[in-house]
Amino acid sequence: MSARERVAGQVANYVDERTGSAKWLKKTLTKVFPDHWSFMLGEIVLYSFVILLLSGTFLTFWYDPSMREVEYEGSYQPLSGLKMSAAYASSLHISFDVRGGLLMRQIHHWAALIFMAAMVAHLMRVFFTGAFRKPREFNWIIGVGLLTLGIVEGFLGYSLPDDLLSGTGIRIAEAIIQAIPVVGSYLSFFIFGGAFPGEMFIQRIYVVHILLLPGIFLALITVHLMLVWYQKHTQYPGPGRTEKNVVGYPLMPTYMAKAGGFFFIVFGVTAFLGAVASINPIWIYGPYNPGQIGAGSQPDWYMGWLDGLVRMAPPLEAYIFGYTLSLNILIPGLIIPGIIFTGMALYPFIESWITGDKREHHLLDRPRNAPNRTALGAMSITFMLVTLINGGNDLLATHFDLSINQIMWFSRIGVIVLPPLAFVITKRICLSLQRADRELVLHGRETGRLVMLPHGEFIEVHEPLTPEKAYLLTQHEQLPALEANLSNEYGVKNPKVIRSKIRSRLSRSQAEQIAKPTANDVKELEGGHH
């Protein structure tokens, strides 16, 4: 034993005698993580969250969450002497008169955009690989909760500088709140402490932005990670990988180094963007004034789809008992997002109801082997993209010489027509890929080598797959469709016959697959002409 090892041992012993951590550490440090880039997406979210906490703390040192009117006396000349809120003045102060302030503001904002983008990318990975299946449904719901809160948190942060652009966003939020039937106006008065914009709003959202939501975030992220820890990581299928093991590298030293290094890379990329690319230049927008508005006002991207939905809504209004119901805001601003997020949260349960599969799954699906799910994902992404495009319709119009009205009509029709189209096309692509997999297993890889047989016939030489590859292409299971349960064994009609029929219809669609080759198929082929 070298001197160094002896000292390390003594230190470890000292700590263990006082904390009893050795047993826990031994188990923890050897925990295995599977190796795939798509498993790092969640880490990007976690690391950007840490960056947000750190840079955000820096900003709170100078930010003044007050709507008190002040006269600007800072160093940005074009706003000199203007009346503005203390919140906006202090944001300008951070940008121009605090050393490193603008860089920190930009890092904070870029980190927020990347936080949300990585969260969506992580969500797509989990969805398309079926990682949300039993036992991970709760974690999926927590994830949906984090996404929803992330949108709110981002929007509140974007609103804090109280510039003309973000004030416009709050004005729209106020309109959406007011569109809630019956309680809308009361709720708006409650939130703003009176008529818009009031004098309370900034300090209220400040507390929510820096205390309440980050606290909830920390709690939810902790539970999210603890569940990942407890349930073990999922892994992609392959030789040697089963539902009962995890193939990968131990936390210590491999993943400690990879994950630790990755944190600094995430920080580096965020700081790089903060240093070279301007984001939210609030000094150009000017202080918020409810009487002013700018053409081409947009929210941050994660709100863009919502803005796009509201922008494409036809002017529908209903009058009930002398009250106006603003359906043009209510439907796109609240009802559709409500349906989307509820549906997303319930999806694991919906899918297992349709397939009747209540077993645990730790091996991931290749997206092509779950055509309906993959098609549903493509459909949702298409829906979001169309609404996002309409959220930027004014900029698309000016930059690509288009008519804003045409973009709006494209979106109105596209948002209904394109997602189902994406579903059908994606499903067909998945089935084609399954067919290609089957061909590959049965006939091997086409080598492109042509051989002339003695009797003059030309054949192309097919090379058989390696067993590993063949295993990967055939390991998945194909569940049969559930039959509708019309009556029980005594001939008594099932009282839930309609539900059973719907389920059976959905299940048949789910089970529409290209039959994977069986051992018999392979044997038959080998006995045949090949």
Place this chain on the structure above:
Amino acid sequence: MRFISKYRRHRFAGPLLLLGALLFAALTYSAAQAVTEQATLSQSDKATLIAEGKEIFARGCSSCHGLNAEGAGVGPSLIGVGAASVDFQVATGRMPVADMSQQIARKDPVYNDQEVAALAAYVASLAPGPAAVTNEELAWERDGNMAQGGELFRNNCAMCHNLAGQGGALTQGKYAPTVMGVEVKHIYEAMITGPQAMPVFSETILTPQEKLSIIKWIKHAETEPQLGGAALGRVGPVTEGLVAWLLGLGLLIGVAVWLTAKAR
């Protein structure tokens, strides 16, 4: 010299000297007057300019605006629009128009300054209207107030031209063009004549001094260094989101692929 020394104390010497001095001043003044009049326009030169303008008009504009600028099917009457309107429309290349589909776009001017002045003089001669201005007579650097200009811009202009003056979309493919890179006199003329979809900002809405303030703010925004790094087109969160996804997340996914790649 003896003549001067002999009569310098003569009793008429004083009055005569005064008369001489007055005569000299008067002659100098009238001569100078004549020079400036020549520098502007003698009556006949002005007539020549108008005639020249009329000829250019007949050649290049009358097919749409009518032979006497009275308006025809396509183009409106130009009687009373004034020299300012002509200077704005022709010197920014909007007129003569190339494509009338959505709105008349800015392009390289077809006529040179002399020809624009002639056209403006001709149209101004038809009926009184807002006069053209020159860059020199607009003392925006001296009389404008930048902060006030920004506030006025956000109040009056930003709803169409965007908060950063980058331009914005109007209905049916029409648009408010960017105000960046526009000559000072053209900004001013646009405000007093209200070209195309733009309203006229009369002196009761924006005083001349306020117009100069707006110009000062625009000119500052145009030359302001890109604080905070690449401006990303100054169009706000749309490009920012695109950069966050493509550059930010793109780079990070690239790194993740690299970190988890199998050693070969």
